Amino acid sequence: MTPELVIIGILTSGIRLATPYLYAAIGETFGQRSGVLNLGVDGQMLLGAFAGFYVAFTTGSLELGLLAAILVGAVMGLAMAFVTVNLQAEQGISGIGFYLFGLGMSELLFKMLLGTVETVKGFPSLHIPFLGDIPVLGEIFFQHNVMVYGAFLLVPVAWFVLNKTTLGLKIHSVGENPEAADSLGVSVARIRYFTIILGGILSGVAGASLSIALLNVFQQNMTSGLGFIAVALVYFGAWRPWGVLAGALLFSMVNSLQLWMQVLNIPIPTEIAIMLPYILTIVVLVITVSRVRSPSALTKPFDRGE
Amino acid sequence: GGAPAEEPAAPVAEEPAAPAEEPAAPAEEPAAEEMMEAFKVAIIMPSSITDLAFSQSMFDALLAVQAEMGGEEAMEIVYSEGMFVVDDAAAAIRDYASEGYNLVIAHGSQYGSSLQEIAPDFPETSFAWGTTLNTFSDDGITNVFAYEANSQEGGYVNGVIAASLSEAGVIGVVGPIEAGDASLYVKGFVAGAEATNPDVVVNVNWIGSFSDVALASEAASTHVAAGADVLTGTAQMVVGAIGVAEENGALWFGTQSSQTSLAPDIVVANQVYDWSVVLDEILALIHEGTYGGEAYTITLANGGLVMDYNSGYTLPDDVKALADAAVAGIIDGSIVIPVE
């Protein structure tokens, strides 16, 4: 096996693997920027994955499947927003509640509606004209399916929304100093509803990216804790879309590196190889000592204090 | 020493399965009153009854036996699935036993310790567990059956076919953790492939999880990128890998349950576990009043392991012949699969 082959392989699959992390972590970034920690991402992903798969499977339309995932994610987000904004529930714990609910509910629905593992024909790879034909680069970057491109496109879009729009300004202020935002007539509740629902939608899409674009099956607990890694990546990325992208790529590429290490018969215990992405993520964070504070109001319910 | 003494070479069922009618026969023999009572079976499974893998293989077998016996009136089946927490499983086992179930199957090698503890308290209940051959008879326990699968056998056959069909000479394997049943299957598979084509390269990837579908799929992609045109894998998370095989036109070999439905075009063959062989024998023994002490291995020879060929895939005759020869060799003992 030539080294180029391995490197192309690592980069290509790193990009693919990063896809669900990106959707989920960008969604979480919005939530956390506005001061809400959502630990229920994994549950939302599972429900999104199921909804997307089931609708695509029964209607044969991937677009409808994606729409279903979006809707289910939005509903989960809405519920989470109600619980954390109106009822001012502890965010971390209600997040764990939503995780358990999504984990159980997706499996229950799977059992009731499908009964067994099925497959769908997922979004096909889009070979981008010209770009996809560039020798090495084309193969790495421009021969993926549409949801992979979507995930990477989301990064600049999220950056733009957060930094260049009035909405981004409001989100930032609500996460840093909700009292100040409130005193200027910015509705803290409305902004948080928006970001939490958006987070839910993107988590749902993250799930669908697995079930109808990358893996094209649904199985119980198919995310296997991926949503928790996505939350961790938000911290890694210091609440910035580009940072999240860096984290997701690092984590995924090291994960794919460890798969290659096994294929190349590099003589280390498989467990050590599997640990690599987790260790490296921490190490990178230690080396690049982050000076960035978390949003000041993160996890704090807002109440005018009356 | 801290380790319990392992089981002696327990008698392993050698003949093929008893005729199907035999377990059904009890209907005539027992007293009429007894007949009214359905035979009650409880099963505890680590995964779900629809995992297309290990758990489903046993549940399907139970359903088959139930059908043979005459449906729900004759045999009542209850199950606890998703019992990956050993502790919860132990509670379930004890509970089923105290509810008067005739046979409690703990379908996972992790449940052994719990059985060892619970079984003595319920001498009237029969227990079964796998995959192992340890019936705890050394500890004086008489009501535990044990069963396991020689999954290396079907693995070997799959390996023979895989090596014959691989044009690239590169084969990829996706496994969960390198232990137990999965490890046996992979060893058999590698042995079969290498025996058929000494130059074949078999790349093995252990992903460290039974549930991470995404990583299993990515492992398959890695194999494809490394040149593999034939893939196989074991445990429930491989459903993700099969999709990758299909997308890349690689062939797939399944094990535990039939995975043909997932990719009818590219699945060549599956090694299917048919535990009904074991269940039949256990039920017969229980009927005679023996509640345990026997260990069973499903093999190609006794029909517990079945090579299930996908009718939708046309296997070249010469390859089919090679496979049949491998099966025959394993059954007659001329092929010995090295598994350490």
Next chain:
Amino acid sequence: MTENKLPSGHTRIDTLELRGITKRFPGVLANDNVNFEVRSGEVHALLGENGAGKSTLMKILYGLYDPSDGEVFLNGKKITIESPTDAINHGIGMIHQHFMLVETLTVAENVALGLPSSRGFLTDLDKVSQRILELAEIYGLKIDPDAYIWQLSVGQQQRVEIIKALYRGAALLILDEPTAVLTPQEVDEFFIIMRQMVADGHALIFISHKLHEIMDICDRVTVLRDGAKVGTKNVSDITKSELANWMVGREVIMTRDLDEINRGPSRLTLENLACDSDRGTPALRDVSLKIHSGEILGLAGISGNGQRELAEAITGLREVTKGKVILEDEDITHFAPGKITERMLSYIPEERMRDGMIKNFTIAENMVLREHHISPFAEKGFLMLKTIARHSDDLIDKFGVKTPSRETKAGSLSGGNIQKVVLAREISRKPRVIVAAQPTRGLDVGATEYVHAQLLEQRRDGTAILMISEDLDEIMAISDRIAVICEGEIMGIVPRYEATPEKLGLMMAGVVPEEN
């Protein structure tokens, strides 16, 4: 420009009237049937002791709190204000006691926050910046629209708050203790701005504990006591000491004579001290000072010239990059804060809520914050709860802390009482040295009087006191000697009797007096 338009282009508010406002908090009647009226072109002062209900009344006017009862009339017409947006739409702006700024955003971003943008959903910060500069021009406010809030001094942040209100077309501006954090120079500048605004037809409500400021700038004054209105008077009809008495309900000693200096040996010596600010830039350069037993050394200076860093360097909270801190004969320069505490150095930090106390701890727990680990409050790692309780009751009693019990959470006390807890803790230790930073900031005249009396008592007992203050009146009232700091350097030290505001002001601006 028509008669009722302001230079900012917005409509004037001729009169605004609050009638019968009542506000209950759990356990507190914060406003009790208050009537209040303000007119265009006047500065109306709101005066009252700490906790009298001034901020609450204003928050009701601004729509942050719902009143339990009462009505608001704008130009004679009844209006309802349910949210800050309503208030803003009616031309009411507010500058809060605690700034409502997002530190991680720029000035322009803070101003633009919550306003519609000329570019739809995109921000139009360039236009906002332009308008900010226009407003700054009209009202003489110097500000850089692209600076981040955290980079700004307190005075500059206040200007941002004013711009924010003006930008939103405030015709009536509520100023809740705007001067508490400003230097005298900044106050002067601020008053110029206020006068300009009043002349233009704005209505201003001004809250301050500094009576001379009220005498200086206000037309009318309304006094609140325990939530209820005591009355409204024209400032021209009343003297400063009358005002003080009216507000507190008793005689207040405004100035006091210092006893003979009973100056002993040097207790605290700083030798060529240097350290960095939080941002890593040099904050102190080469500071040398001696503070003697039985004296109060006042440290005057414009905020942000190294005072905070100096206090932290002495108390071990900030790393010293050069020089020495010597307590009596011991070099304590690189000691951990705990060790310095053990050597009986007390510190009243400037930001008491942040640095000096733990809001969610009880008063008793806060009383031993510094000595929780030392006998008699702890033995072998266990807290001696009975001793701590007795000690706290003692201090609550001695210092007259107004609280239901020692088990009350410190955070629920009023500002003055919080100050008393900190003071009680720091003084009761019988310290050898006290570093007191802005000891009376935000306190009403009664409480201020009390704090000064306490410091003077310590001085009598032979404690060496370094009092850091931006309030020149305070500095000149109780210091024996006055050092002035500018840009991290000591410009000079003058005895109290030689000090004049002019002289100190020059030194604070960086002019070294000739005699030195």
Next chain:
Amino acid sequence: MRSRLDSLLDALLPVFATFAALGVGAIMLFILRVSPVEAYGALWEGAFGSTNAMAETLVKATPLLLVGLGICIAFRASVINIGGEGQMIIGGILATQIGLTFTDWPGWLVIFAAMVAGFLGGALWGGIPGFLKAYFRVNEILSTVMMNAIAVQVMNYMLRGPMIDPAQAEKASKIPQTARLLEAFRLPRWAPTRLHAGFLIAVVLAILVYILLWRTTLGYRIRAVGQNPHAARYGGIRVRRHIVTALLLSGAFAGLAGAIQVYGVNYRMITDGSASGFTGSAGFNGIVAALFGQLHPIGTIPASIFFGALLVGANKMQRVVQIPSALITALNGLVVIFVVSSEIWRRRRQRQRLSRDETDDAPPSIAENINTSKEEGSA
């Protein structure tokens, strides 16, 4: 004076919330064509219906309580420890190794040494994120999530390799498990149930943690650092050191939970490749239990039992009415959501009480992250 009724209502609020969640669950059961009455009857039966059921509930509660105690400590220091799963695993591994190595030691000594080893193992696994947080500002949510994944691989490696049951090592199908502990090394049980001495240990420790947090200088410091690091430093407290200490202790309790699972319940370690296979998700559920218990060590005792009962009862329910286990998981999620959401009513009622009675200083809500309750502070 605050009436007893009020405190009772507060204490029962989570129970009401649970009923509400079960009400939603009843609708789901109805859709699955299962009688909710029968199902919930089974749930109750499984949790409290017999001596054995109650014992099982307490067995389940034990690791929840231990992990929860650690969470109480961490939360008081404003540190969020999501690493309970990994800490339990490492604690379990070290403790097991003690029992497998010192087979000729007396039982009590091995048990003691194993508990210490578990404690230290957890401390190590919690201390690393603590150290990284204090000295490198690595967010602990990130690092503990990562440490969990690493611990699972450590476990898989140890159980497949160095620690594998010698009997398994000889066989072709190497089941990744250790040998069983000698009988003498097992925690005493209250036969014939599985209730073991670990529960008692946990309850005693809860009291000790209470003492630690409110009666010792260390506890004072940990709470001070959590409430206000600036003021803590001003008070002479070494902030970073205490952040590390809090996570260290928090991990240690989780590690002890792991050790007790091995010595009290399973008598060996075995892996199915996931963390929850060993921990039963106690590393997560302990967080929930601690929060139900108002982050108070004593409150965490009933909270753990309550949550343990729910888990045990739900398993029974699955067995009796034969519903997919997934429903149970979903139902647990609903219970958690409903219970944390119900907090707001407790807070509201508290405010109303405050307006009646000025001197009340009942605990603020968990939503305000940290609270202290009446009995805290000085006597």
